[in-house]
Structures are given as structure tokens and as C-alpha cells.
Amino acid sequence: MRLINRTLASHLRKSSQHRPKKNDSLRQMIEYYSRFSPSPLSLRQFLDFAQKTGDEKTSFSWLRQELPTRLANMVKEMNRLPDELLVMPSTKLVTSWYNTSFEEVIDFDKNKTDAKNIERFHKVLQGIIQRHRNVVETMAHGIMEWKEKCGNDQSFHQTYQDKIQYFLDRFYTSRIGIRILINQHILLFGDSAVRHPNLYGTIDPNCDVPLVVEDAFTTAKFLCEQYYMGSPEVNVHVHNVSDKEKDSVTIIYAPSHLHHICFELFKNAMRATMERHPDVVDVPPINVWITKGGSDCSIKISDAGGGAARQMTTRWFEYLYSTAPRPPRSEDARVTPLAGYGYGLPISRLYARYLGGDLQVQSMEGYGTDAYIYLKSLSTAAVETVPVFNATTTEQYRRPMLTGDWVVPANQKHKQFMNPFNGKTCKH
Incomplete structure (x- = not known):
């Protein structure tokens, strides 16, 4: 500071x-x-x-x-x-x-x-x-x-x-x-x-998707082993529908962007898995499926880290929100922490969306989480998605917060309600 x-x-x-x-x-x-x-x-x-x-x-x-x-x-x-x-x-x-x-x-x-x-x-x-x-x-x-x-x-x-x-x-x-x-x-x-x-610059005309995914896993695993003295393994499954003669998946892409996305997802999956199974020698592996179709190249990263409730997963893409404690400053830290800043998922989603893809996360509370990365298979369809400043932008910042037009019980925790059956007032 x-x-x-x-x-x-x-x-x-x-x-x-x-x-x-x-x-x-x-x-x-x-x-x-x-x-x-x-x-x-x-x-x-x-x-x-x-x-x-x-x-x-x-x-x-x-x-x-x-x-x-x-x-x-x-x-x-x-x-x-x-x-x-x-x-x-x-x-x-x-x-x-x-x-x-x-x-x-x-x-x-x-x-x-x-x-x-x-x-x-x-x-x-x-x-x-x-x-x-x-x-x-x-x-x-x-x-x-x-x-x-x-x-x-x-x-x-x-x-x-x-x-x-x-x-x-x-x-x-x-x-x-x-x-x-x-x-x-x-x-x-x-x-x-x-x-x-x-x-060619930052772009690989033959980006080997499984290779980049495995490299991101190796980098995250190194951090995980430093922090938790152990790490889950990975199982990678490849399915190329668009070219059945190939046993791998290649696309035109920026490998650094894909590495960033996968690295962040592996960090989250590893942390959840290790904390869910603290006393287990052989922790459940992380499973990865990579597919390539005519329009999309898709990657699914699945862990058995316990998952989370839906009200928590809706906040995972909020900036500055993190379920991990905020890490110490770098000069005081023994090792690089796996989480804590709250920018990993939001920034990763932006990298995916920047070239027409997306990043989505689905969680099963009590079991684990699946993260889906979608990339464009065709380089002509992978177009920059960039914002433009105009009158609509200004209106977004001027617009006052709208009052919700639904009664959502989860948002009414501290309000008083009248019980229609006995006429008594109580907290929801």
C-alpha cells in the first residue's frame, strides 16, 4: 500500500x-x-x-x-x-x-x-x-x-x-x-x-488442448503439494467428434488464456478436494473430459471436493468474494496460496468469453463441482468480445437500484411477517 x-x-x-x-x-x-x-x-x-x-x-x-x-x-x-x-x-x-x-x-x-x-x-x-x-x-x-x-x-x-x-x-x-x-x-x-x-505472437495455430490442460494441472499441483503436502491426481479423457481420425484435440487459440482458465479451476478443485478429505492418503482424482465438435471445443473439470449450496455458488463469480481466508502479503508468505483473492473465477470467465466462449460452474452440495469451459472450434467464430462506451453504458451507472418485485424468502430473513393463521407477528 x-x-x-x-x-x-x-x-x-x-x-x-x-x-x-x-x-x-x-x-x-x-x-x-x-x-x-x-x-x-x-x-x-x-x-x-x-x-x-x-x-x-x-x-x-x-x-x-x-x-x-x-x-x-x-x-x-x-x-x-x-x-x-x-x-x-x-x-x-x-x-x-x-x-x-x-x-x-x-x-x-x-x-x-x-x-x-x-x-x-x-x-x-x-x-x-x-x-x-x-x-x-x-x-x-x-x-x-x-x-x-x-x-x-x-x-x-x-x-x-x-x-x-x-x-x-x-x-x-x-x-x-x-x-x-x-x-x-x-x-x-x-x-x-x-x-x-x-x-504467431500469442496465438498457436495448432493449440494442443489436452497438453495445455495437463500443463495447467501440473502447475497447480506443484502449489497444492507445497500448501497441503499432497495433491489429487488427474484423469484426462479426450473425445474428438469433428475429426475421428485424431486422438487429440487441437484448435487455433491463445494457449496462455486457456492455461490461465484451467489453472484457476484446478486450484479451486484441488483446494476443495484436499480440505474435504484431510486424512485420506489417496484422495479422489480430478476428472477432465475434453471434446471437440463442429462448433465448440468443451472441457469439463470435475472434482469430489464436497460442492457447495446454490446460494453460495451464485456468488462465486462476484469480485472480491472468496470462501478462502485472505492470504498474507507476498513478502510475508512462505508459499503461494491456492485461493483467497476472489478474482480467479471472474477473470477466468472473462478470458473464456473474450473470444466467444464461456465458463460455467455447476455444484452438487455434499459431493463436488463440475466446471465447463466452452471455446470456439472455428477460428472465424472466435471473435473478440469487447465493450464500447455509449449512452447505454452511462445509463447503467445512473440507474438507481430497483426494488425486487418477487417475495424471495431467502432475502427476507430479518423482516417481520404476520402469520395469516393465528394473526401473530414473527420473524421469517
């Missing part, structure tokens, strides 16, 4: 040296670019550009228009957040990062597409990636600061939960899209020594 505040103070001192005229110009440029909608790409378009038609000048020309559009949309939407949240130190820091990045990118708006500007643009993109590496954690800290200042009471949750959920889903999805655009440029046209031989 002290580091965040020092970084923020340093940035604000630099910002205060800017002339008001420059700040006014920056706001005008953000307003201008926010009127445009992002131009989503499909995985096929990403791959075709990398394999066939792409060159650095074309990428430079397109990104210097597309990146300001996406950044401006994000900044405008952030400005619709409650003032009490925007003044939190961590939130101000995130806002300053996006303003700075926008300012750096629009500096190339009128520049020539010569070698000098292209090289400078490449360095700016590397700087943006570095600057924004802790956006998720810092924004989460800003939300936590705000909730703590408001007392963390139930009225706060009822008033702001939907709006914060709406904003963070869109904010983090925008971040995913911006990062993949920048990383594609850096990896395709940067130092060839750091390029992966089988990838």
Missing part, C-alpha cells in the same frame, strides 16, 4: 507540472476517440495477418488508431464510477496509468510511418505493458479501500454490487483485448530471440 501511495504521489507531482492547456487538450482527445467503437478481430484475422499479410508498418498504422479508441473508451467509462471510488489512491493510480498510456499513443497520430517512429512506437508499447502489469491487483485494492471506507455493510453491497460487477467485467475485458493487441505487435516484430517457435 505504501508503495502504491509513493508511486501515486510521484505521478501526481509530475502531472501538476503540466500546463492546464495540455490537460484540456488531453480531455478533448479522449472525448474525441471515445466516440468511436473498437474494431474486434477474429482469431483467423489475427493469424492471417501474422502468417500472410502482416507487416510492421501496417500494424503500426492500425494500432495507433485502434489503441487510442479502446483506451479512451476505458477512461470515459472509469469516469462514470462513483466519486468516492475515483478518489481512492489506488483507483487514481490506475486512472493515471490509462491517461498516460493514451497520451503516449496519440502522440503518433500524425507521425510518418518511417523506421524511426515505428521503433519509438515499439518501445512505447513495451512501456505500456510494463506500466499496466499490476492493473488487476491495483484496481481490486481501490475497490477494497472504498468498501472499507464505507464500512463494508450490507447496504453498500446492495447499492453498488451490480454496478461494480458490470464495470469490472467490462474494464478487465478491455484490458485483455488491449494486451493481446500490444503483445501481438511486440512478439511479431520485436526481438526474434524471444519468439516461441510454434506461436
Whole structure:
């Protein structure tokens, strides 16, 4: 927290040296670019550009228009957040990062597409990636600061939960899209020594789904064994309907995205299994089914970790909700914890949905949980799903909380009701 505040103070001192005229110009440029909608790409378009038609000048020309559009949309939407949240130190820091990045990118708006500007643009993109590496954690800290200042009471949750959920889903999805655009440029046209031989940027034209799943399991297992001194094993079943001659499943995809999703799900499954069976030597294994059809590539991860009640599972995709105790700060922790931050499932679902897929979880209380990952089998159908700022967005933040028009007993715990049979008043 002290580091965040020092970084923020340093940035604000630099910002205060800017002339008001420059700040006014920056706001005008953000307003201008926010009127445009992002131009989503499909995985096929990403791959075709990398394999066939792409060159650095074309990428430079397109990104210097597309990146300001996406950044401006994000900044405008952030400005619709409650003032009490925007003044939190961590939130101000995130806002300053996006303003700075926008300012750096629009500096190339009128520049020539010569070698000098292209090289400078490449360095700016590397700087943006570095600057924004802790956006998720810092924004989460800003939300936590705000909730703590408001007392963390139930009225706060009822008033702001939907709006914060709406904003963070869109904010983090925008971040995913911006990062993949920048990383594609850096990896395709940067130092060839750091390029992966089988990838075009971040995209694998032959992404071996079972291999990525097993790698994610191995990574999660390493953490689990450190934390619990043991780990469940995994059974992987593969069924390729679209190509029966193959005994594996490959699709065009970003392996890093799939690894992130599976890693988070395995962490949850392992933690639940180990805590459900604390004194068992051979804990129940985690079962994985991978299928590929004409439209979808589907992955099911099943555990016998005891499951959870439906009223709990409905909160699993809420930001900052976690059934595990909040972990210690990294400098004080002996080992990396398996859970506790409450962002694993929500962010994983965004990664799945970003390219037209989805992530769903079904739980059987008393037995275990099944997680379903859906990806697009066809690269032409795997299109970026990115938010756009417009009047509808603004209305979402202005709309007051609506009163429920159903009497839901689970939400009426502390209310008084009259018993129609005896006329007595009692708590529900």
C-alpha cells in the first residue's frame, strides 16, 4: 500500500507540472476517440495477418488508431464510477496509468510511418505493458479501500454490487483485448530471440488442448503439494467428434488464456478436494473430459471436493468474494496460496468469453463441482468480445437500484411477517 501511495504521489507531482492547456487538450482527445467503437478481430484475422499479410508498418498504422479508441473508451467509462471510488489512491493510480498510456499513443497520430517512429512506437508499447502489469491487483485494492471506507455493510453491497460487477467485467475485458493487441505487435516484430517457435505472437495455430490442460494441472499441483503436502491426481479423457481420425484435440487459440482458465479451476478443485478429505492418503482424482465438435471445443473439470449450496455458488463469480481466508502479503508468505483473492473465477470467465466462449460452474452440495469451459472450434467464430462506451453504458451507472418485485424468502430473513393463521407477528 505504501508503495502504491509513493508511486501515486510521484505521478501526481509530475502531472501538476503540466500546463492546464495540455490537460484540456488531453480531455478533448479522449472525448474525441471515445466516440468511436473498437474494431474486434477474429482469431483467423489475427493469424492471417501474422502468417500472410502482416507487416510492421501496417500494424503500426492500425494500432495507433485502434489503441487510442479502446483506451479512451476505458477512461470515459472509469469516469462514470462513483466519486468516492475515483478518489481512492489506488483507483487514481490506475486512472493515471490509462491517461498516460493514451497520451503516449496519440502522440503518433500524425507521425510518418518511417523506421524511426515505428521503433519509438515499439518501445512505447513495451512501456505500456510494463506500466499496466499490476492493473488487476491495483484496481481490486481501490475497490477494497472504498468498501472499507464505507464500512463494508450490507447496504453498500446492495447499492453498488451490480454496478461494480458490470464495470469490472467490462474494464478487465478491455484490458485483455488491449494486451493481446500490444503483445501481438511486440512478439511479431520485436526481438526474434524471444519468439516461441510454434506461436504467431500469442496465438498457436495448432493449440494442443489436452497438453495445455495437463500443463495447467501440473502447475497447480506443484502449489497444492507445497500448501497441503499432497495433491489429487488427474484423469484426462479426450473425445474428438469433428475429426475421428485424431486422438487429440487441437484448435487455433491463445494457449496462455486457456492455461490461465484451467489453472484457476484446478486450484479451486484441488483446494476443495484436499480440505474435504484431510486424512485420506489417496484422495479422489480430478476428472477432465475434453471434446471437440463442429462448433465448440468443451472441457469439463470435475472434482469430489464436497460442492457447495446454490446460494453460495451464485456468488462465486462476484469480485472480491472468496470462501478462502485472505492470504498474507507476498513478502510475508512462505508459499503461494491456492485461493483467497476472489478474482480467479471472474477473470477466468472473462478470458473464456473474450473470444466467444464461456465458463460455467455447476455444484452438487455434499459431493463436488463440475466446471465447463466452452471455446470456439472455428477460428472465424472466435471473435473478440469487447465493450464500447455509449449512452447505454452511462445509463447503467445512473440507474438507481430497483426494488425486487418477487417475495424471495431467502432475502427476507430479518423482516417481520404476520402469520395469516393465528394473526401473530414473527420473524421469517
